Amino acid sequence: MSGPRFPVGAPVRIRRAWPPGHVRAPWYLRGRSGAICHIIGEFGNPEEMAYGRYDGPKLMLYRVRFRQVDVWPDYAGPPQDTLQVEVYENWLEAAGEEAA
Numbered sequence: 001m002s003g004p005r006f007p008v009g010a011p012v013r014i015r016r017a018w019p020p021g022h023v024r025a026p027w028y029l030r031g032r033s034g035a036i037c038h039i040i041g042e043f044g045n046p047e048e049m050a051y052g053r054y055d056g057p058k059l060m061l062y063r064v065r066f067r068q069v070d071v072w073p074d075y076a077g078p079p080q081d082t083l084q085v086e087v088y089e090n091w092l093e094a095a096g097e098e099a100a
Contacts, residue, residue: 008039010036011094012035012036017030061086062087
């Protein structure tokens, strides 16, 4: 990998996809938008490593911040409350891209 695709602060969305198997993107965040708050580094693809069959390139892992009110439509807490989740680059798209 040549470096992170998304810089800190970039608006991103979790892809809306439902592949079978061991996936590493929380279902409740698929299709939701947030922002990159930390670039963690490169790691093997955990979705393939779970089956003991990965020898491909490493994937960038990011920490993404979501506003709670954007994740849970009926969220009654303060509007500044956030949720942070670590998500691999293969699950992310620029917030302006068409959902996959």
